Amino acid sequence: MSSALHRKLQLYASLSGADLGKLSDALRQTRQVNARIDIAVEGDDPRTVYVILHGWAGRCRYLPDGRRQITSLLLPGDCCDPHVFLFRRRDHTITALTPVVIASIPGPVFQELVARSPALELAFFFETMIAGSIQREVAVCLGRRSGLERLAHLLCELHARQTAVALAEGRDCPMPLNQGDLADALGQTPVHINRMLQELRRLGLISLRQRRLTIHDADGLAELASFNPTYLHALDTARREDAR
The missing domain is CATH 2.60.120.10 (Jelly Rolls)
Incomplete structure (x- = not known):
């Protein structure tokens, strides 16, 4: 495990x-x-x-x-x-x-x-640094992105992080959070999260079934979110290599 x-x-x-x-x-x-x-x-x-x-x-x-x-x-x-x-x-x-x-x-x-x-020391140092980088991106999301952009950005990130450690399968990945969890992570209400999920579905960008996320249009979702995965550093490198 x-x-x-x-x-x-x-x-x-x-x-x-x-x-x-x-x-x-x-x-x-x-x-x-x-x-x-x-x-x-x-x-x-x-x-x-x-x-x-x-x-x-x-x-x-x-x-x-x-x-x-x-x-x-x-x-x-x-x-x-x-x-x-x-x-x-x-x-x-x-x-x-x-x-x-x-x-x-x-x-x-x-x-x-x-x-x-020394190798494990370096690896855990990277872990701490990338966690800080992700936290800075969270601050940007909460401070400057709209509610729909925040949700789209989070879904892009979760897929990228899971792809990097072989937990995603192509366009699909686990997504076990409920709407209350998403609301508490994104500074919204569950009702607003529900509406935004419906909008992402309507746009043909994602679907959610049986606690799994499918991204149907990765470029479109990333464009909506202004998602630039550079802040994920080595995790993004692994994700791009896996997608080849």
Whole structure:
């Protein structure tokens, strides 16, 4: 189940068989978490690095009245902040958006892992940098793109990220988020998300069936969203090579 993480880290650095073996050993401690259950809570002592092996999760912030903003989506192979254990308190909540399987790596174990492998250290550094790049693009979406453009952009990104780690099949990829999740990620209401999904369908750009997304017109969806995948860096390189 760690194959998505292995594939992604190998896009960032040249990992040896020994590196992959050490990584697999570090991922042995796993557990299942049901959908809508918090994996880690804001204010916790962040001693553990979590890796999503299966399913989808989200970094979330909650306002005092219960409103939620999903600040980023965590897909299979994503590491929930590799160096979070350096902080004294966790500044956000990680919530399972679907049933997930996570690996838990204690902070000292992670430090020893990267200390003994420069390649793994570089790979996880790339992971942190690209997560920051994605976060900047989220800020642009929320600040400058229209609601329809935000949704189109997110769908383009999710397809690209999953293609890079071999979770997409051509134009199709998993899309297990409900309209409430999309609303909380895009700063909209579920009613508005429903209308925008209908519009994307009407334009012949996408379809959604059985928790899977099909992009019928990739160029048209990207043009609508002003989607430039440069910010995905190595993930975009892998996606373009896979499409050849």
